[in-house]
Amino acid sequence: MRTAAVIGTGLIGTSAALALTSRGVTVHLSDSDPDAARTAAALGAGVAEPAEGPVDLAIIAVPPAHVAATIAEAQRSGLAHGYIDVAGVKGGPRRDLQALGADLSQYIGTHPMSGRERSGPLAATADLFEGRPWVLTPTPEAETEVLNLALELVALCRAVPVVMDADAHDRAVALVSHTPQLLSSMVAARLEHAEETAVRLCGQGIRDVTRIAASEPGMWLDILSANPGPVADVLAGVAEDLGETVQALRALQSADEDKRREGVAGIEDVLRRGNAGRVRVPGKHGAAPAAYxxxxxxxxxxxxxxxxxxxxxxxxxxxxxxxxxxxxxxxxxxxxxxxxxxxxxxxxxxxxxxxxxxxxx
Incomplete structure (x- = not known):
């Protein structure tokens, strides 16, 4: 890869551009906000000028709802030989592209599993993706040349390629990314009007749980609007657990010994299932979690x-x-x-x- 275009110079687009320029690729930057593109260029992510001819790869770093239209327009202008997007949802944009009659042979949906609480070009870093999974969801129509370009991008960003079906990806991120964001925000929302004496007791546990609640709401509205069904499915299961846990806690207040035992069993069940799930979270370097x-x-x-x-x-x-x-x-x-x-x-x-x-x- 010698040339690339990045459309959308937020955190992800600018970080990819910084990684590519640091490895000798000429990157052309554009954004619906020209100031964002100029800021990214000033950071060394590339040049805020259009390419004179087709670039090797166009990286579309816009919200999921705008991916299809942006790629279709870029294809009509002959911007690149291959096109990828980096949106956090994959099934919807692919179906939108099909509906627009775009050339799917030139396109691969991707999703780098990396981010920060901050957004915008000033939050970008060239090493944002190092060691992180980068999902690729090629369609049967995708040309080998485009897949190779996508894999080269992942390698230049020092990420780890993972190939998945688009809809399977959306179900997976609903579980491991989108639902945790909402749950973190819900817990943090309890603090908004809490008494100051209670807030002053905050320790590491509440900091861990609410860390990602600092994320940009507008960005998450775009993501959740593009993946509502799978997220709702996961939340429905969480809601069932919450309902049973509330009942178990109420039972612990009962004077009836049998009900109290049922309450203890219910709380113990959810805690033990939590232990079992936590053990499955990959540890250092993606390996099985170690007991430190x-x-x-x-x-x-x-x-x-x-x-x-x-x-x-x-x-x-x-x-x-x-x-x-x-x-x-x-x-x-x-x-x-x-x-x-x-x-x-x-x-x-x-x-x-x-x-x-x-x-x-």
Whole structure:
């Protein structure tokens, strides 16, 4: 690939453009908002000027509802030899393209499974897709040349290609992406009018659950409007669990011992099913989740503290598998939770204590 065009210079489009330009591809940028395209160009994502002739690949990074019309127009103008989109929904745009009579032999639907809470070109990074799955949903009509271009794009962005059926993809993202976004927003919405004394008690658990609730509502309206059925199907199952859990909790308030036992069984069931589902979430590098030991260290809120504890772990010969920070509300301190292989935990604990770190259980 020598040339590409990116239509839509938001987070995903600009990030793809940055990755391509960093690897020597000439990228032409356009957006319905010319200022966004100029901003992306100023960041080094390409040039905000049209190509003089057909480019190798056009990357359509617009909301799902606009994908088909944008590709059809680009095909009529002869913009590129191949076309892909990066929308979060795949079945609808493909059917819209068919209805418009677009050339499906030049098109492959794709979806990079990566993003951030922030949107727009200023949030873009060239490494956004590194190590992340990038779904491709080729139709039987798709030409091999276009598939190769799509695979080359994925490789240049250092992502991991995953081939799926378009409708299967939409059901999958409804489960693992779209429904979690709504649930996170619903939990966060409970905080909007909560008493200040309650909000001040927020800990790491509520931060984890509500992190993605900070996402841009307009972007998610576009995505959910394009995939309402599969999301509603997943939410219906969640609603059933919620109803049963509410009943179980009410039963725990009963004076009847049998009802209380039923309540305990209901709560235990949903918690155990949650354990079983959580185990299936892929761990480091996409492998099966590993059982790590946590080493908790109290650190002050000063520059260099994290670097120092990481350096001490490295000096002890311990590889850090994962890390989390639990902030102490209203305090100039926090707890760093360092995840390591079980056999490394006592080694790290002893080494950090020797260096004067305050350890926590």
């Amino acid at each position: 030991e946590m080493v908790a260290v109290l650190i002050g809120d000063q520059p260099g503290e994290l670097a120092r504890v990481f350096a001490d772990a490295g000096a002890a010969g311990v590889n850090i598998e994962d890390v989390r920070i639990e902030h102490s509300t209203g305090q100039q301190a926090g707890i760093v939770q360092i995840m390591v292989e079980p056999k490394a935990a006592p080694v790290l604990t002893a080494a950090l204590r020797e260096k004067g770190w305050s350890m926590r259980q």
